Amino acid sequence: MDLGTLGTPLLAAALLSFLTGSLLGFSGPAASRRLARASLLLDLLGCAFLVPFALGVLLGGSGVTFPVSLPGFSTISPSLSLGLGVDSLSALFVFLLGFVGFAITLASLGYVPEYVHERPATLAGFYGLFLLSMLLVLLAETTFLFLVGWEAMTLVSYFLVVHEHGSWEVRKAGLSYLVMSHAAAASLLAGLILLTVDTGQFSFVPMSHAAALVPPVWQDVIFVALLIGFGTKAGLVPLHTWLPEAHPSAPSNVSALMSGVMIKIGIYGILRFVFLVLGGGQLWWGFTLITLGAVSALVGILNAIAQHDLKRLLAFSSVENIGIIFMALGASLVFQALGSPVLAALALLAGLFHTFNHALFKGLLFLGAGAVVGAVGTRNMEKMGGLARSMPGTAGTFLVGAMAISALPPFNGFVSEWLLFQAFFGSFATGSLATEMTFTATAAVLALASGLAAYCFVKAFGMTFLARPRSPEARGVVRDAPLAQRVGMGLMAGTCLTLGIIPVLAFPLFGGTLTELVHSGLPSYSALSWLGTLPRPSPSASGAGGTVALGVVALVLAAGILVAWALRRLGAPRPDPREAMWDCGMESPTPRMEYTASGYAQPILRIFSAYYGPREHAETTIRGGSRPGILATTGHFETEVSYPLVEQIYSPLTRSIVGFSRRFSRLQSGGIHAYLGYMILTLVVLLIAVRVAGGIFP
Amino acid sequence: MITFPVLLLEIAATAVLLTAWLSLVHRRLDALVHIYSFQSLATAAVAFLVAYQYDAPLLALTGLLVLALNVVAIPWVLLRIRRELSIPPETNLFVSVRSSALAGLGCLLLSVAMVGPLTSVAEIPEAGLLPISVTVVLIGLFTTVARRKAFSQILGILVMENGVFLAGIALTYGLGLLLELGIAANLFILAVVSRLFLHRMKGSLDTVDADALRSLEG
Numbered sequence: 001m002d003l004g005t006l007g008t009p010l011l012a013a014a015l016l017s018f019l020t021g022s023l024l025g026f027s028g029p030a031a032s033r034r035l036a037r038a039s040l041l042l043d044l045l046g047c048a049f050l051v052p053f054a055l056g057v058l059l060g061g062s063g064v065t066f067p068v069s070l071p072g073f074s075t076i077s078p079s080l081s082l083g084l085g086v087d088s089l090s091a092l093f094v095f096l097l098g099f100v101g102f103a104i105t106l107a108s109l110g111y112v113p114e115y116v117h118e119r120p121a122t123l124a125g126f127y128g129l130f131l132l133s134m135l136l137v138l139l140a141e142t143t144f145l146f147l148v149g150w151e152a153m154t155l156v157s158y159f160l161v162v163h164e165h166g167s168w169e170v171r172k173a174g175l176s177y178l179v180m181s182h183a184a185a186a187s188l189l190a191g192l193i194l195l196t197v198d199t200g201q202f203s204f205v206p207m208s209h210a211a212a213l214v215p216p217v218w219q220d221v222i223f224v225a226l227l228i229g230f231g232t233k234a235g236l237v238p239l240h241t242w243l244p245e246a247h248p249s250a251p252s253n254v255s256a257l258m259s260g261v262m263i264k265i266g267i268y269g270i271l272r273f274v275f276l277v278l279g280g281g282q283l284w285w286g287f288t289l290i291t292l293g294a295v296s297a298l299v300g301i302l303n304a305i306a307q308h309d310l311k312r313l314l315a316f317s318s319v320e321n322i323g324i325i326f327m328a329l330g331a332s333l334v335f336q337a338l339g340s341p342v343l344a345a346l347a348l349l350a351g352l353f354h355t356f357n358h359a360l361f362k363g364l365l366f367l368g369a370g371a372v373v374g375a376v377g378t379r380n381m382e383k384m385g386g387l388a389r390s391m392p393g394t395a396g397t398f399l400v401g402a403m404a405i406s407a408l409p410p411f412n413g414f415v416s417e418w419l420l421f422q423a424f425f426g427s428f429a430t431g432s433l434a435t436e437m438t439f440t441a442t443a444a445v446l447a448l449a450s451g452l453a454a455y456c457f458v459k460a461f462g463m464t465f466l467a468r469p470r471s472p473e474a475r476g477v478v479r480d481a482p483l484a485q486r487v488g489m490g491l492m493a494g495t496c497l498t499l500g501i502i503p504v505l506a507f508p509l510f511g512g513t514l515t516e517l518v519h520s521g522l523p524s525y526s527a528l529s530w531l532g533t534l535p536r537p538s539p540s541a542s543g544a545g546g547t548v549a550l551g552v553v554a555l556v557l558a559a560g561i562l563v564a565w566a567l568r569r570l571g572a573p574r575p576d577p578r579e580a581m582w583d584c585g586m587e588s589p590t591p592r593m594e595y596t597a598s599g600y601a602q603p604i605l606r607i608f609s610a611y612y613g614p615r616e617h618a619e620t621t622i623r624g625g626s627r628p629g630i631l632a633t634t635g636h637f638e639t640e641v642s643y644p645l646v647e648q649i650y651s652p653l654t655r656s657i658v659g660f661s662r663r664f665s666r667l668q669s670g671g672i673h674a675y676l677g678y679m680i681l682t683l684v685v686l687l688i689a690v691r692v693a694g695g696i697f698p
Numbered sequence: 699m700i701t702f703p704v705l706l707l708e709i710a711a712t713a714v715l716l717t718a719w720l721s722l723v724h725r726r727l728d729a730l731v732h733i734y735s736f737q738s739l740a741t742a743a744v745a746f747l748v749a750y751q752y753d754a755p756l757l758a759l760t761g762l763l764v765l766a767l768n769v770v771a772i773p774w775v776l777l778r779i780r781r782e783l784s785i786p787p788e789t790n791l792f793v794s795v796r797s798s799a800l801a802g803l804g805c806l807l808l809s810v811a812m813v814g815p816l817t818s819v820a821e822i823p824e825a826g827l828l829p830i831s832v833t834v835v836l837i838g839l840f841t842t843v844a845r846r847k848a849f850s851q852i853l854g855i856l857v858m859e860n861g862v863f864l865a866g867i868a869l870t871y872g873l874g875l876l877l878e879l880g881i882a883a884n885l886f887i888l889a890v891v892s893r894l895f896l897h898r899m900k901g902s903l904d905t906v907d908a909d910a911l912r913s914l915e916g
Contacts, residue, residue: 673842673843676842676851680840680843683839684808688812691811691815
C-alpha cells in the first residue's frame, strides 16, 4: 500500500470520525440511546480506518519516521513544531488501538444501549474523545504534543471512570485515579522536561540522536522519572493502586478499553523513551524493569485470586500481565546491554506480542464480565453461577478469554509466554552468571504466576458460569448479551485462537519495531518453529535447534488424540455413565452446597498466608430440634485478606498528607480580609526579598 | 534648578500621596469618596504635567479619561450606591485609625527603602514618582484588609488603581492609550458590578459587612 497517497486521508478520516462521534454524543439529550448508538458507530468507523492505516505503515515502511501533514497541524512555530508522525512503533500501537478498539466498540454498540442506564449518549461522547486522545498520544512526534495528548487521555478516562458517579465508591475510585495520575504526570513532566532541556530537542527523532550526549547520571534520573510516570499508567506495582479501584468502577466497555489499550500506552511510553530515545541505557535499568515486573506479576495474581468481585479480579489480573510485559521489556534491555541483539529481539517480541494478546483477551474478559454484571446486577461472584445455560454466547467467549489468559495452548497467551520463557533460558548463552541466576529466578516467578493465573481463572469462569445459580438474581437471567456484543467478543475470541495456532501471522507486524528498537530483525520463524528453542546467537548453531523435535512431539500428540477419538467412535457403544448425584442423604442438593468462591480460593490463601495475612471468621449456629446438636442450621464463613502494600505504604502516606493539609487548611479562614491580608503580606515579603537578595538590582 | 512645571508636578504627586494617607485616617464614607475623587484629580494633574513636559499627547488623553471616570463618574456611582442601600455613614474598622495611620507611614518607609534605590540606577523618566506609586498601592491594599465594609474595600481597590496608574506614568510615560482605556473600562465595570454585588449582598445577608461573608462558608 502506498502510504503517501492513502495513509494521510485514512488517518484524517479516523480523526474526523472520532471527533464527530464524540461531538454527536454530546450534542443531544444525554439519555438518548439512539444518539449513543450513532456516536459509537462513528467511533467504529474511525477504528476501521486506523487498521489499514497502521498496516500500511507496518508492512510497507521499514522503521522510517515521516511526518503526517494534516491541515492545521503542520507547524505553529519553528522552534516548537506541533507535529504528528508515525513510525513502526507507533504504528504497532495504532494497530492495537484500531483493532482492539474496533472489537470493543462493536461490543459497546450492544453493551451501551442494553446495560448502561445513565446518560448513554454522554458516555459515548467521552468514549470517542478517549479513543481520540489515545490516538493523539501515539501519533505525537514532539514532547509537547505528547504531554497534551497524555493529559487529555487521563482526564477523559477520569470522566469515564466516574460515569456512574451516584455511588460513593465510584467517586472514591475516581479520586484515587486522578491523584495517582497527577502525581505520575508530574514525574513524567519532570522527566520529559529534563530530556528536552538536556538534548535541546522537542522532536523525538533528533532527540534520540542527541540523547547520547546527556550525562549518564542525568540519563538515570530521567529514566526513573519516566518509569514512575509510565509505570503508574501501566499499573506497575507499587504504583498500581488506582487500577483495581478505577477499572471495576467504570462501565465495562470502558474497563475493556482501559485495560486493553490505555494501560498499554504506558508500555508504549517506556518503549518510545527508554528504548528509542535513551537507547536502552545501562544494565541496571533492565534489571529494575525485570524486578518490578516480577513483583507486579505475583502481587497482581495473588490479589486477583482473593477477589470475589469479578471485575476487580480482572483488574488485578491486568496488573499481573503488565508485570509479565515489563519482565519481557527488562529482559530485552538486559540482553541489549550485554550485547546480544538476537535475544533482545526475542524478549521484545515476547513482550510486544503479550501486550497485543493481553489487549485482546482482557478486553474480551471485561466485556464478558460487563454482560454478566449487567444481567445479574452485582459484581459479586458468590451471587452468580449457572450462567452458562442462560448466556451461552458470553460463557463461550469468556471461556476462550480465560484459557488464553491462563496461557493454555492453543491460545495466544501461551505463545507469548512461551517466547518469553525461551528468551529467559537464552540467558545461558550470555555467559554471565549473575544474569543467568536472575533469569532462572524470573522464569520461576513467571511459571508460578502463570500457574496461579490458571487457578484464578478457573475460579472466575467456574463460579460465574458453572454449577447452579447461587442467587435469585442469577436464576432470573434469561437473555444472553446483545448480538453486537457477542459478535465483538467473538471477534476477539477468534483472534485469540487464530493467533494461538498460527502466531506467525502476526509476527511480521512486529518486525519493523524490533529493528527500530533493538537493531535486530525478527527471528525468522516458519509456521511451527516458534515452538522450538530459540535461535542461538552463535553463528555455528542453526537457527532452529529443537524445532524438529518439538514439531514431532506436537504431531505425535495430535495423532494420539486422533487415534483415541477414532477408537472411541469405532469401538462398541458404552453405556451412558450419567446417574443421579448422591445427595448426602438430603432431599436434593441446593446451590448452598456448591463450591463457593471463598472456598475455592482457600488453599492458595493458606499457602501464601505470609502475604495475605488472612483473618478467617467462621460462625455456625446449631439449633435444637428433634435431635439437637447434629445439624447446623446456619453457617457463615468469611476470609478477610490484608492488602499489604496499601496498608503499609499508601495508608500512612495518605494519612500524613491529609494531616499536613489539615494543618494548612487553617489558613483558609473563609474571611475575605484574611485573603487580602495574605496578598499584602506576600507583596511586602517579595519587595523585601528582592531588595535583600540584590541579585536583580546591584 | 526647579522649573515651574516640575514644581507643580511634585505638588501634585505629593497630593496623591497625602490623599492616600488621608483615606486611612477618615471613617466617613462620603468623605472617603470625596478624598478618592480629589486623589484622582491629582493623578490626572500628574498625567497632564508629565504629558506637557515630555510632549506626550496620548498621555494627556489618558489624563482626560481619568478626569472623566475617576474624578466624576465613579464617585458619583459610589455615592449613589451608599444612598440607595442606606449604608451607615461610617465604616467599621479592623485596625484602629491610629494604627492605620502608622501603617500608612510604614508603607511609605517600606517603599522608599525598597524601591527608592532603584530610582538612582535605572533610566526612568520620572523616577521620583515610583516610591510614591508603590506607597499608594500598598495603602490601597492595606485599606482592603483593615476595613470591614465591602464598600470601603472597593474604595481601597480604586486607590490601588490610582497607584498603579502613577507607576505606569513613572516608568513609561503612560502604559499606552489602549491599555489605559482597558483599565478604565474595567474600573467602571468594577463600580457597576460592585453596585450589583452590594445590592445582592444587602438583599441576602442584610448587611454590607464583608466579614459576614464568612457565614456562607460550607
